[in-house]
Amino acid sequence: MENDYSQYIELAITWGMRIISALAILIAGWVAGNWVKKRVSNISKLDKTLASFLGNFAKYAIMAVALVAVLGQFGIQTASLLAVLGAAGLAIGLALQGTLSNVAAGTMMLILRPFGIGDYIESGSIGGTVTSLGLFGIELTTPDNKYIYAPNSQVWSSEIVNYTKNKQRRQDVIVGISYNDDINKAFDVLTEVLNKESRLIETKGKEPIIKVTNMGDFSVDIMVRIWTKTDDFFVVQWDLKKAIKEALDANDIDIPFPTQIEIQRADVA
Numbered sequence: 321m322e323n324d325y326s327q328y329i330e331l332a333i334t335w336g337m338r339i340i341s342a343l344a345i346l347i348a349g350w351v352a353g354n355w356v357k358k359r360v361s362n363i364s365k366l367d368k369t370l371a372s373f374l375g376n377f378a379k380y381a382i383m384a385v386a387l388v389a390v391l392g393q394f395g396i397q398t399a400s401l402l403a404v405l406g407a408a409g410l411a412i413g414l415a416l417q418g419t420l421s422n423v424a425a426g427t428m429m430l431i432l433r434p435f436g437i438g439d440y441i442e443s444g445s446i447g448g449t450v451t452s453l454g455l456f457g458i459e460l461t462t463p464d465n466k467y468i469y470a471p472n473s474q475v476w477s478s479e480i481v482n483y484t485k486n487k488q489r490r491q492d493v494i495v496g497i498s499y500n501d502d503i504n505k506a507f508d509v510l511t512e513v514l515n516k517e518s519r520l521i522e523t524k525g526k527e528p529i530i531k532v533t534n535m536g537d538f539s540v541d542i543m544v545r546i547w548t549k550t551d552d553f554f555v556v557q558w559d560l561k562k563a564i565k566e567a568l569d570a571n572d573i574d575i576p577f578p579t580q581i582e583i584q585r586a587d588v589a
Contacts, residue, residue, distance in 0.1 A: 342390040345386050345389050345390050346386055346387075346390060348386065349382050349383050349385065349386025349387075349389075350383065350386075352382050352386075353378070353379035353380070353382040353383050353386075354379060356375070356378045356379060356382060357375035357376060357378060357379040358375070359375075360374050360375040360378055361374075361375035419456070421472075421473040422455070422456045422457060422471050422472040422473045423455050423456065423472075424473075425471075425472035425473045425475070425476035425477075426453075426454060426455040426456060426457075426472040427455065428476060429453065429458075429472060429475070429476060430453070430455075434480045434482060434485075435450055435453075435480065435482045435485065436450065436453070436485075437450055437451065437452070437453060438450065438484070439482050439483075439484045439485055440482075440483045440484045441460075441480055441481060441482050441483065442480075442481040442483070443470070443474075443475045443478045443479065443480045443481070444474065444475075444478035444479075446460065446468055446470055446475075447460070447462070448460030448461050448462040448463070448466075448468050449461050449462075449463075454472075455472070456471065456472060457469055457470055457471045457472055458470055458472065458475060483550070484550050486550060487549065487550055488521060488526070488547055488548070488549060488550060489547070489548060489549075489550050489553050490526075490545065490546070490547050491545075491546060491547075491548070491553065491557060492543050492544070492545050493543070493544040493545075493546070493557065493560060493561060493564070494533070494541055494542070494543055494544075495510065495541070495542045495543075495544060495564055495568075495575070496536070496538070496539030496540065496541050496542070496575055496576060497539060497540050497542065497568070497573055497574065497575065497576070498539065498540075498573075498574040498575075498576045499539070499540060500574070501540075501573045501574060502573075503532070503540060503542075505571065505573065506542060506568070506573050507530055507542075509567050509568060509571050509573065510530050510542065510544055510564065510567075511530060512567065513560070513563050513564055513567050514528045514530075514544070514546070516563070517546075517556065517559070517560060517563070519548055519549070519552050519555075519556050520546050520547065520548060520556070521546075521547040521548060521549070526547040528544070528545065528546045528547075529543070529544075529545040529546075530542060530543070530544055530545075531543050531545070538576045538577065539575075539576045544560075544564070546560070
């Protein structure tokens, strides 16, 4: 009887030590994973989204190693288990090809960074401000506050146009004047308007340009080419068009519009 009790006590001690060791490994893996995640996420040279992704990846990789070590504590043959999990993973991967393509595309976008949170982009038929970038898809908000969710594979397989990545942008404002107006006077008026606009960039190679671009059926088209900060793009455009219209009106320069002449004939009897 005493031998039976001693066997039970020995077995309890053995399994107790294994359970304690397993818990210690799990706790150590959890602590180490969170520590690595925090360190990776705080690397200043990395983009915040990429740093967050790499931090989470490192954490779960450490937890996976800890889990395998725990299974080994209980005598489970991890090599066989890993083979079974690998086969299951292959089967699941084949069944989830679309999902995995989104993950692959998301990983590439996180690494190459064609856009970031807060950028306004267009890809295929969608466009908006990026509010979230994940492994499976991105979230966009349109200028009229519509919500768009797009799978990463769809975005990655299309041309991506980023309107806000560059800090400066160029724009052309086309102004039409009548053939009867003095073109040199119009140039002087437009130059005066540009001189009053303080938000224009006038560094070498980006100076404001005023040129005739077309002689149309109804007007002589003058191009006003300017550079601004990306954040000022639309505000300057709106203000400049208003200022140009007011300046042309004040100097009696017409902005023509298409007209039609209707000729009526009496029926010949």
